[in-house]
Amino acid sequence: MKAFVYILCRADGSYDIGSARGELLDRRLGEHQAGTYPGYTSRRRPVTLVWAEQFLRFDEAVAYERRLKGWSRAKKEALIRGDWEDLQRHAKRAAAKRRSDASPSF
Template sequence: MSAFVHMLRCADGSYYVGSARGESLDRRLAEHQAGTHAGYTYHRRPVTLVYAEWFDRIVDAVAAERRIKGWSRAKKEALIAEDWDRVQFLAKRPAARARSSNPTTSS
């Protein structure tokens, strides 16, 4: 059974990152929208799917979820925008970022 990691933009502008098993993201998104589970998104609805990635194994989706949850807001937004140069730049330590040029979004 496949699994996925997903990121939602909440009504308050925050991001929620989660993972789940399944073949389709539709059911999980419907649960978030309906407030089925009293969790982070319950009082932050409606939510919008901004990123999803599928995996063959749930352990890989959970690992990606944990990794992304630790990212800064800027790095999450670079991932959403598929700005891989910026994701890579933001992955550097602050001192290394200061020494290199800051990549900009599309010119």
């Protein structure tokens, strides 16, 4: 069953990342817009869909959603713009930081 991962831009400029089964994407976006579920996003409406990607399976979409949630704001914005060079640059920077953080300091 197909599914989507999406990024919403909230009224305050922050991002919300979520996933939805394919046929329910429009309904899920409507729920966000209406503030159906109380919480952080419902207090920062309206929201705008800025990016979405379709997956063949829901479990793949959920795995990608979790991955995106760990990304920096700059990396998310490169994805939204479709700027693959900038996305790679941020990925390399994050990998280098992880390596330096793991290095023992004497």
